[in-house]
Amino acid sequence: MKRTPTVGEILQAKGVSRRGFLKYCATTASILALPPTMIPRIAEAIESARRPSVIWLSFQECTGCTESLTRSATPTVEGLIFDAISLDYHHTLQAAAGDQAEAARHAAMEENNGDYLVLVDGSIPLANPGFSTIAGISNVDMLRETVAGAKAVVAIGSCAAFGGIPGADPNPTGAVAVSELVTDKPVMNVPGCPPIPIVMTAVLAHFLTFGELPALDKHGRPLAFYGTTIHDRCYRRPFYEQGRFAETFDDEGAKAGWCLYKLGCKGPITYNACATTKWNSGTSFPIEAGHPCLGCSEPDFWDKGGFYEPLSTGNFDSGAKLAGAAAVGAALGAVAATAGRRRQAKYTKEG
Ligand code: SF4
Ligand code: SF4
CATH class of the missing domain: 4.10.480.10 (Cytochrome-c3 hydrogenase, C-terminal domain)
Structure with missing residues (x-):
């Protein structure tokens, strides 16, 4: 079986120097509000980690969250983080389409059962599941099917986190937030319309480093970014x-x-x-x-x-x-x- 490269090996192959890598770890610690003493641990964890599989689902949304992320300037911490994950499914960014795309989602779920991360942008319509379908599958069914084997779920943007604009009065589609449907997995909310790019990628960095989501506030938001007004x-x-x-x-x-x-x-x-x-x-x-x-x-x-x-x-x-x-x-x-x-x-x- 082909050996999956570590994140450290991937970054090295991309020409990221040791000095640059440690600087990146220091930046990550800083944006996550972690003490400098955590920098070696972050470096060690990221260097030895295998690229985690990430499945990104887009439901009732405007693509603004993806735009926010992809419009960030390079080279940045955001860019490095996206080199360090395996983004196996993303409607807007993936090259595959149709059956091929759905096959990639299923393959990622099977090969990484229990370990992959699901990112969701957009709310989920419940009034009539047919309001929004992908590959003939209603949003609610695709969400339930995809999160079944996930390690954790991240709701990106205010629509996925809280219902957002689709869920605003009179909410004709019966839009709900991810956390209303996913109750048996850790769910983190990263709201904003759209969220700040580095906030999105820093939570991925945290997952890479510690294998779990960071500390959250009462609305499920990472305290490092949503702890103050x-x-x-x-x-x-x-x-x-x-x-x-x-x-x-x-x-x-x-x-x-x-x-x-x-x-x-x-x-x-x-x-x-x-x-x-x-x-x-x-x-x-x-x-x-x-x-x-x-x-x-x-x-x-x-x-x-x-x-x-x-x-x-x-x-x-x-x-x-x-x-x-x-x-x-x-x-x-x-x-x-x-x-x-x-x-x-x-x-x-x-x-
Ligand atoms: S300044 Fe306020 S409205 Fe504007 S992006 Fe930040 S939280 Fe949202
Ligand atoms: S200081 Fe004024 S402009 Fe700044 S956040 Fe407070 S109310 Fe808004």
Whole structure:
């Protein structure tokens, strides 16, 4: 039988130097919020690991999650990670089609029974399974069949993690999240619309290194990336504390880079890593470009609405209810900062 090369051998064959490899391990430790003492363990684990099989299923989605991943610049940690896995099935990226593609999925499942990872983007329709089929198989059946022999499942993007846009009111397809159907396997949610590329690949790095999923929060999200709010790490936070807010998108406050709270920023109640890892290989993130956070990595973010209304107005759904106490504070600058901190603590406590 042909011997499967280790990840270390694959990286070496691709010309990755020892120095470059250790740098990559240090970056991985850093993005996973692991101490530097873990770098040798990561190096040893990755070097000796056999390429894990990954099956990626796409259901009710827009392909934005795949676009986010594949548009990342190279060479990056993301690129290295995708050299280190065996992506055996992916509708958008695979060369195979039709029966050949389905045969590849079955072969990967049989050869790696109990060890492969299933990544899912998109929600699953239950109102009428015929709403979405692949190779004549309903999404719900394909999900159940594929995860049966999986070691773990990762729901990529807010649609797979929480139902997302397809699951928004009135949810005509009866869309549900992966975790509502998969209850007998470890399921990790990596929400975002789309998620940040390095967040997607870092969780794969963790799986490669430790053979299991990382620590998760109450919504099944990896704590390393979803442990703090956008607001906690936002570089505009000093303006929030000083009560300096942009009132319109083109006023003097906006030009001066003041806080976007009054323009509807949901950063105070949104857990994601945009303010730290940023997008486009660490170039920027929406708030840095002058746009408020819409809260895309939180459950039901679309139905909460009020994208350009301050949290304090109470004119939108659950997010507003959490924020009601800040109604007067927002207008009063420093008072808003205090109320915001209280609201954030309440949200964290009650979810
Ligand atoms: S409200 Fe938004 S723009 Fe203002 S500090 Fe918080 S996250 Fe940044
Ligand atoms: S800034 Fe907010 S809305 Fe934008 S991608 Fe990050 S979490 Fe989503």
